[in-house]
């Protein structure tokens with residue numbers, strides 16, 4: 001658990017060069033002292049009150065369950081600065097007109113990456129796609145709506161099958177149509193790992209690598225997404241051709257309502 005007092009104390013201990021099992025755990029969870037400072041600011045400015053437990057430790061980021069001042073759960077995604085594959089990230093940043101003249105050092109790239117996930121979520125949320133509502137991005141930290149119930153994170157499509165497959169698929173295609181053709185964002189990492197199931201309906205997550213159509217590789221990323229979508233739906237017993245999917249997504253995205 002990290003609240004403002006503890007974060008303050010940890011910053012001091014870190015700067016003292018303390019090497020202990022406890023500090024090693026902190027390093028594994030929140031990575032570095034600059035991230036502790038960022039968390040401190042987010043707490044000071046009342047975006048969050050405390051981080052509770054780690055929900056996910058990934059290659060590029062850790063995700064925590066946190067609590068905001070009204071007592072609601074929020075999700076806090078912290079990108080690793082040191083070990084992130086920033087060469088790989090560059091491919092998804094370079095050519096995005098929203099972020100030009102990005103400095104090519106680690107910390108700037110990661111900061112812009114978190115901002116990109118924020119902007120993508122914002123655009124998709126506004127377009128009515130089912131994604132977590134973004135709250136703020138600061139440095140390598142993104143705060144967003146917690147997807148789950150009673151503090152328990154929603155499972156991934158990878159791990160559970162929806163009860164009402166027809167309804168689930170319908171909502172998924174509607175959300176993706178809105179994402180690609182109303183918000184104008186290509187997810188670029190669509191998979192059953194990045195779709196959560198809340199109340200038997202999809203919530204699409206992990207939009208950091210998402211790019212707008214203006215990006216030079218958007219079409220390539222889009223083709224890959226659609227092929228993965230086709231395979232995913234086939235696993236759910238729903239067979240579509242790529243051509244059929246394109247028509248459905250476009251109709252859904254461009255329709256009104």
Ligand SMILES: Nc1ncnc2c1ncn2[C@@H]1O[C@H](COP(=O)(O)OP(=O)(O)O)[C@@H](O)[C@H]1O
Pocket residue numbers: 055056057058059060061062063075077132144145146147148153154156193194205206207
């Ligand atoms: N907003 C959220 N609410 C609840 N759980 C989340 C949220 N965002 C991510 N998670 C959990 O954290 C995991 C990793 O998040 P993701 O954004 O996919 O990052 P990664 O880059 O590590 O794949 C997800 O599979 C999910 O279990």
Ligand SMILES: [Mg+2]
Pocket residue numbers: 193194206
């Ligand atoms: Mg993911």
